[in-house]
Amino acid sequence: xxxxxxxxxxxxxxxxxxxxxxxxxxxxxxxxxxxxxxxxxxxxxxxxxxxxxxxxxxxxxxxxxxxxxxxxxxxxxxxxxxxxxxxxxxxxxxxxxxxxxxxxxxxxxxxxxxxxxxxxxxxxxxxxxxxxxxxxxxxxxxxxxxxxxxxxxxxxxxxxxxxxxxxxxxxxxxxxxxxxxxxxxxxxxxxxxxxxxxxxxxxxxxxxxxxxxxxxxxxxxxxxxxxxxxxxxxxxxxxxxxxxxxxxxxxxxxxxxxxxxxxxxxxxxxxxxxxxxxxxxxxxxxxxxxxxxxxxxxxxxxxxxxxxxxxxxxxxxxxxxxxxxxxxxxxxxxxxxxxxxxxxxxxxxxxxxxxxxxxxxxxxxxxxxxxxxxxxxxxxxxxxxxxxxxxxxxxxxxxxxxxxxxxxxxxxxxxxxxxxxxxxxxxxxxxxxxxxxxxxxxxxxxxxxxxxxxxxxxxxxxxxxxxxxxxxxxxxxxxxxxx
Amino acid sequence: xxxxxxxxxxxxxxxxxxxxxxxxxxxxxxxxxxxxxxxxxxxxxxxxxxxxxxxxxxxxxxxxxxxxxxxxxxxxxxxxxxxxxxxxxxxxxxxxxxxxxxxxxxxxxxxxxxxxxxxxxxxxxxxxxxxxxxxxx
Numbered sequence: 001x002x003x004x005x006x007x008x009x010x011x012x013x014x015x016x017x018x019x020x021x022x023x024x025x026x027x028x029x030x031x032x033x034x035x036x037x038x039x040x041x042x043x044x045x046x047x048x049x050x051x052x053x054x055x056x057x058x059x060x061x062x063x064x065x066x067x068x069x070x071x072x073x074x075x076x077x078x079x080x081x082x083x084x085x086x087x088x089x090x091x092x093x094x095x096x097x098x099x100x101x102x103x104x105x106x107x108x109x110x111x112x113x114x115x116x117x118x119x120x121x122x123x124x125x126x127x128x129x130x131x132x133x134x135x136x137x138x139x140x141x142x143x144x145x146x147x148x149x150x151x152x153x154x155x156x157x158x159x160x161x162x163x164x165x166x167x168x169x170x171x172x173x174x175x176x177x178x179x180x181x182x183x184x185x186x187x188x189x190x191x192x193x194x195x196x197x198x199x200x201x202x203x204x205x206x207x208x209x210x211x212x213x214x215x216x217x218x219x220x221x222x223x224x225x226x227x228x229x230x231x232x233x234x235x236x237x238x239x240x241x242x243x244x245x246x247x248x249x250x251x252x253x254x255x256x257x258x259x260x261x262x263x264x265x266x267x268x269x270x271x272x273x274x275x276x277x278x279x280x281x282x283x284x285x286x287x288x289x290x291x292x293x294x295x296x297x298x299x300x301x302x303x304x305x306x307x308x309x310x311x312x313x314x315x316x317x318x319x320x321x322x323x324x325x326x327x328x329x330x331x332x333x334x335x336x337x338x339x340x341x342x343x344x345x346x347x348x349x350x351x352x353x354x355x356x357x358x359x360x361x362x363x364x365x366x367x368x369x370x371x372x373x374x375x376x377x378x379x380x381x382x383x384x385x386x387x388x389x390x391x392x393x394x395x396x397x398x399x400x401x402x403x404x405x406x407x408x409x410x411x412x413x414x415x416x417x418x419x420x421x422x423x424x425x426x427x428x429x430x431x432x433x434x435x436x437x438x439x440x441x442x443x444x445x446x447x448x449x450x451x452x453x454x455x456x457x458x459x460x461x462x463x464x465x466x467x468x469x470x471x472x473x474x475x476x477x478x479x480x481x482x483x
Numbered sequence: 484x485x486x487x488x489x490x491x492x493x494x495x496x497x498x499x500x501x502x503x504x505x506x507x508x509x510x511x512x513x514x515x516x517x518x519x520x521x522x523x524x525x526x527x528x529x530x531x532x533x534x535x536x537x538x539x540x541x542x543x544x545x546x547x548x549x550x551x552x553x554x555x556x557x558x559x560x561x562x563x564x565x566x567x568x569x570x571x572x573x574x575x576x577x578x579x580x581x582x583x584x585x586x587x588x589x590x591x592x593x594x595x596x597x598x599x600x601x602x603x604x605x606x607x608x609x610x611x612x613x614x615x616x617x618x619x620x
Contacts, residue, residue: 415492
């Protein structure tokens with residue numbers, strides 16, 4: 001078991017396990033945490049999992065864990081690694097099954113005062129228009145050729161089909177399209193699962209949330225993003241559905257048969273990886289990019305449905321019922337990027353699993369209005385608690401491969417949450433706080449109880465205190481649609 | 484071994500995990516399937532029952548176990564299959580033959596995204612075999 005005294009305390013919020021801690025570590029392991037969050041992380045296997053990631057070939061600098069780190073399967077959730085493209089690896093295990101799971105925030109001009117009498121109606125409309133639950137059903141009807149265009153063109157497809165505005169696309173990570181997508185690397189089963197699920201929320205921890213902008217910390221940046229204190233906003237949290245799950249499953253399975261050929265020794269088979277430039281590595285990368293494009297479109301179609309709900313409920317009530325995109329960001333993805341390592345620019349593939357990009361000011365991919373301020377970062381809290389909008393900083397570029405946290409992070413197992421929390425009681429408690437809840441499964445609701453998660457404000461205190469993001473605005477929920 | 488349950492849920496921070504036992508590999512594979520399905524709330528459906536047969540082969544038993552359970556996850560998601568019977572008829576030399584039956588059209592409220600390889604190892608223990616599985620949810 002890793003102990004607190006095993007870490008070198010680099011600075012107030014940075015803790016490092018040196019490479020010498022375990023014989024097979026290739027780089028050190030860094031954890032961003034307060035003392036309290038470090039102790040939480042030591043309670044489960046998450047730090048052991050972080051150490052395991054340091055054994056992968058070709059890593060540069062160090063493996064990183066964000067303060068919302070928690071135990072996953074293989075790679076910890078909240079982990080970031082960067083592997084040289086020249087001699088490093090790509091790992092489907094380090095991306096996860098829900099490729100491009102991510103968050104989108106939409107800002108409204110409607111005040112909570114205006115919205116309040118209609119929140120129940122809005123929750124019903126959102127629940128009706130945004131299909132939830134397991135498997136197919138409720139998504140948009142697609143021909144095979146259209147589906148292929150989604151996989152190749154991502155958000156550009158949505159723009160052409162009037163599911164998106166130009167601003168939506170500009171305000172999406174990578175403009176909602178990864179250019180490496182290769183549809184020939186997708187199995188029939190992934191295709192079959194994916195084609196019927198575009199525009200669906202799914203189940204598990206996915207949600208749509210209507211929020212109040214409760215606090216603005218940086219008025220200038222918030223104003224550019226369209227976030228005003230007292231107004232309502234909407235968050236969408238979901239990913240690439242069965243399509244991404246199947247691609248990850250296919251490649252994790254295929255790599256089991258070839259990993260020995262590349263002389264890669266794994267401490268955990270879920271960390272399965274192959275050289276980035278190998279045929280198998282490029283095949284996975286092409287399929288992963290297609291799944292990323294799928295997820296961007298999935299959140300875009302949901303955003304379109306949410307706009308229809310706003311029109312249905314607020315037309316004639318609110319002067320302006322439009323929803324403008326703040327940003328859309330991935331938190332399970334591998335991206336080819338250039339970062340400074342030992343004073344030189346090096347091309348790496350950055351794997352972020354339960355971590356987001358947080359590129360600093362000047363980042364050329366950002367729309368012009370965001371470029372002086374850094375990339376927007378969207379950090380949902382647990383159900384019933386606050387969420388945050390942040391912005392990337394120069395320090396995140398220097399220290400964390402331009403990355404920061406993605407959420408609150410769990411501390412309680414799902415088993416324990418089900419044992420100690422009743423879904424119907426939780427729903428009553430949330431409703432008592434004025435939060436309208438729609439959920440298909442009461443035990444699923446119980447598993448996502450706020451007490452199963454860390455304090456998101458503490459997570460934000462760490463990333464902003466460490467300088468790898470800065471606060472823009474805080475959101476609190478008024479309606480939750482649970483997948 | 485005789486007094487221990489064929490499967491039990493064990494704590495996992497983010498996902499679901501079960502410990503599974505079986506007197507032989509065949510029983511272990513069968514119990515793993517039943518244990519996985521026990522994590523889900525059983526939905527109602529009155530559609531006619533269907534039957535499916537599987538013949539799977541892998542280079543080791545752990546991969547075979549993931550392959551087998553992954554087939555069932557697919558049926559849960561794509562067909563909403565509510566299982567009546569799960570029978571592993573044979574599991575030898577990293578290959579298995581199995582037969583399942585159930586009614587399609589069930590609407591599951593909870594979701595298993597995938598069966599993981601996380602620290603997966605089938606261990607020989609007194610009286611049979613044991614393994615621990617983690618499911619991404």
